[in-house]
Amino acid sequence: MVTLLKRAGRRNDEGLAETIARTLRAEALRQPAPVEHALGVAAVGLIDTITAMSDAIIALEAELATVFDQHAQAEVITSMPGLGPVLAARVLGELGDDPTRFTDVRALRSFAGTAPITRASGRSRVVSSRRICNRRLGDACHWWAFAALTKSPGTRAHYDRRR
Template identity: 40%
Template sequence: MTILRSWPGIGRINLATLLAEAAEPLRRRDYHALRALAGAAPVTRQSGKQRFVIRRLACNRRLQSAVHHWSRVAIQHDAASRRRYDALRRKGHGHARALRSVGDRLLFALCTTLKRRTPYDADHNGTKNSANG
């Protein structure tokens, strides 16, 4: 619970929704199941010569909304999330698409911190380790 609360932007309502709607994938630290359940995993459709990627429609709506709001607040309070969002917007992605990507990254990092049993660290992007050696 402490690890989950350490994430910027998660809030108590989003935290409760994550725990209620995705308890099993969180317990297993299953990133792929979590991202599919939250609607962050894209779907590839192909037929003959055509191939395109669309957003996932078959997902848990409550969890999808929680991850959306978590991403929205994270880009306001977390520099790494903001940089990712801004880079996606510069590439031409829409607001919702960029938030889904930020949310997908947050879910991956959340599973990683749960596996390592460490709280969120905003400076973990290698800046501290590269300065030491």
């Protein structure tokens, strides 16, 4: 306990460590037996619900991956760092598969909400984020960037250089 407190930045807190340990070892307050039984039944019900939802999510992800792999651009899209079948399907669903939809990268970034708005006049310059954009695509791009940082060493190195 003392080591844990020292890691948290506390110093000379042996007394606090003993108080915490004593409190954790003390007998817990109890509810009446019928209440404890009801809470146990409710907890088992919640566990069953969570298990069923988890199984459904696994089945849906498998079906999504199967259907997404049939798309003509699936291999190209999933070759990008950080894009697995679920996130790639979300990005593709928000962008659509018409290559002429956006005239350039700037238009695509504006649509996704990843391009900042810069207002400048004289010596004054204000940079703000876009409020009107496709928030679902912007959210997918956020998760894509995070996944790419954790999965791609090249992306991580580029991010660290830019910071």
